[in-house]
Amino acid sequence: MRPKIFVAREIFPEVVERLAVHFEVQSNQADDILSKAQLIDALRGKQGAFTTGGDRIDAEVLAACPDLKICANMAVGYNNFDLPAMTARGVLATNTPDVLTETTADFGFALMMATARRMSESEHFLRAGKWTKWSFDMFAGSDIHGATLGILGMGRIGQGIARRGALGFGMNVIYHNRSRLDAATEAQCKARYVSKEELLRSSDHLVLVLPYSPSAHHAIGAAELAMMKPTATLVNIARGGIVDDAALAQALAQKRIAAAGLDVFEGEPSVHPDLLTVPNVVLTPHIASASVPTRLAMANLAADNLIQFFSTGKALTPLNPEVLGG
Ligand code: 8YV
Numbered sequence: 001m002r003p004k005i006f007v008a009r010e011i012f013p014e015v016v017e018r019l020a021v022h023f024e025v026q027s028n029q030a031d032d033i034l035s036k037a038q039l040i041d042a043l044r045g046k047q048g049a050f051t052t053g054g055d056r057i058d059a060e061v062l063a064a065c066p067d068l069k070i071c072a073n074m075a076v077g078y079n080n081f082d083l084p085a086m087t088a089r090g091v092l093a094t095n096t097p098d099v100l101t102e103t104t105a106d107f108g109f110a111l112m113m114a115t116a117r118r119m120s121e122s123e124h125f126l127r128a129g130k131w132t133k134w135s136f137d138m139f140a141g142s143d144i145h146g147a148t149l150g151i152l153g154m155g156r157i158g159q160g161i162a163r164r165g166a167l168g169f170g171m172n173v174i175y176h177n178r179s180r181l182d183a184a185t186e187a188q189c190k191a192r193y194v195s196k197e198e199l200l201r202s203s204d205h206l207v208l209v210l211p212y213s214p215s216a217h218h219a220i221g222a223a224e225l226a227m228m229k230p231t232a233t234l235v236n237i238a239r240g241g242i243v244d245d246a247a248l249a250q251a252l253a254q255k256r257i258a259a260a261g262l263d264v265f266e267g268e269p270s271v272h273p274d275l276l277t278v279p280n281v282v283l284t285p286h287i288a289s290a291s292v293p294t295r296l297a298m299a300n301l302a303a304d305n306l307i308q309f310f311s312t313g314k315a316l317t318p319l320n321p322e323v324l325g326g
Contacts, residue, residue, distance in 0.1 A: 003310045005048035008039065008055040011074065015299040022307050023048065040064045048306050053077060057093075059085040070309045072302040076100055076157075076289075077239060079212040083320055093319040094305040096298040098156065103294040105160025107263070108237045111282060112149075112161075112205050115233045115261035117141045120282040142204060142231055142258065144169050150203025151175040151191070152219070153210025153238060159189050161207055166190035174199055177210075200227040205235070212239035222247040228257050235261040237288045240268050249274035252281055263288050 005023045007016060010031035019025050026042065028034065034042065036056070043049055043065040051057060053075040062068065062085055070092040071081065078095050086093050114120060122139040125131060149165040151158045154177040165171035166189060173191040176199040180186075186193065199206065206228065210216055220234070221244040228234070234257060236243050245266045251257050252275075259280040265271050268286060275281055289295065305315045314324060 003047040004045060005050060005306060006042045006046045007050040008034065008042070009052045011050070011299050012296055015296075015303050018300070019050070019303050019306065022310065036061065043068060048072070048310065050074065050302055050306060051080065053080050056080050057086065057091075058082040062086065062089050062091060070094065070306060070315070072305040072309075072315075074298050074302040077211060078319055079239060081319070087320045087323055090323045092309060092315060092323050094302070094309075094315050094317050095319055096301045097317055099297040099301055100289040100294050101156045101160050103291045104157045104237065104288045105164060107288040107290075108157065108161045108207055108209065108235060109164045111237065111261035111263060111284065111288075112207055112233065112235045113144055114282045115235060115259045116144055116147075116205060118259065118280075121279050124279075142233065144171065144205070146170050146172075147204035148172045148174060148202055150199045150206040152196070152199060152206065152208050153177060154181055154189075154191070155209065155211070157237075158207075158209040159185065159191075161209065162189035162191045174202060197227065200224055201229075203232055204229065205233045207235045208238045208242055210238050210242065212241055216242050218242070218244040218247075220244065220248070222251070225251040225257060230256060230258065232257050233259045233261065237263045240265040245272040245275060249278055249281075252278040255280075 002024050005019065005025055007025060007027035010029050016025060016027050039055065040061055045067055047067055047069045049068060049071040051071050051073050057071050057080065059082055068091055072094045074096055076095050076097045078093060081093050083093055118139045118141045149171040151162055154175045162173045166173045173189060174194045175191045176194055176196045180193045219242050225247060248260060249272055252260055261282040263284045264286055305317060309315045318324065
């Protein structure tokens with residue numbers, strides 16, 4: 001009998017077709033947002049799950065779905081998984097690293113530029129019919145070239161942003177990370193390791209690319225924002241919850257920092273109402289990895305993990321390989 005899998009959200013039809021060659025597939029192509037009870041109902045009796053970042057797999061779901069052997073996440077981040085609970089139950093978790101690195105770094109850099117050069121704010125002004133004359137300081141922002149780029153979280157995507165800044169725009173790149181990079185990688189990225197405090201105090205443009213974990217919750221709050229330059233910009237392409245959105249909205253309203261660019265939000269898809277009313281913020285709906293080729297590569301990698309696992313007992317990008325045994 002073919003293994004049964006559930007695809008939790010709508011994905012590319014050709015990827016569902018690929019999966020259907022190997023599995024009995026139930027797919028949420030209607031793209032309904034499932035409650036936990038509905039997710040459990042759909043996963044009961046399934047051996048595999050194709051999930052996305054919004055599908056929470058926790059101890060309760062695992063206990064209710066004892067047949068589940070693998071959850072393949074179509075995302076590099078996996079804070080929707082309770083990984084220790086999955087490991088304890090022998091459920092394999094996989095993610096989609098590497099295939100989205102450059103696309104996401106492109107977007108982080110673009111969001112930083114849009115923020116520094118006030119692109120959203122000025123477009124709204126133009127669309128509202130307010131552009132009646134030239135003026136010397138109309139939407140004058142800050143420069144990217146030659147500025148100090150700070151990166152908090154220096155994994156693959158952080159390194160991609162550092163390379164763009166240093167090699168493409170002559171930026172002075174500093175970073176802070178749980179662990180310092182080796183000298184060769186630092187040299188490749190032309191990045192200098194600094195303390196978190198120095199990063200906050202010295203960055204002209206600070207980009208957040210760290211994974212979410214409880215210890216990263218509100219890593220940027222009122223106290224951290226107060227250390228930043230009043231001319232600085234902040235970009236978050238990592239996860240909602242890393243920034244205290246209420247504190248950020250207040251800092252932006254009071255011009256304690258110049259501007260922010262946010263692709264991720266606490267409690268998304270809800271957005272803190274104060275962020276919707278401050279002008280000096282560029283807001284995008286969690287699309288940093290959203291180029292068509294990259295989203296297809298992510299979906300195919302998640303599918304490949306399911307196919308490999310059920311045909312060979314291995315996976316391409318396991319997060320808890322210890323459950324696979326020898
Ligand atoms: C996804 C992401 O779009 O990969 C990640 O971690 O945040 C995005 O690329 C999102 O998680 C949906 O799965």
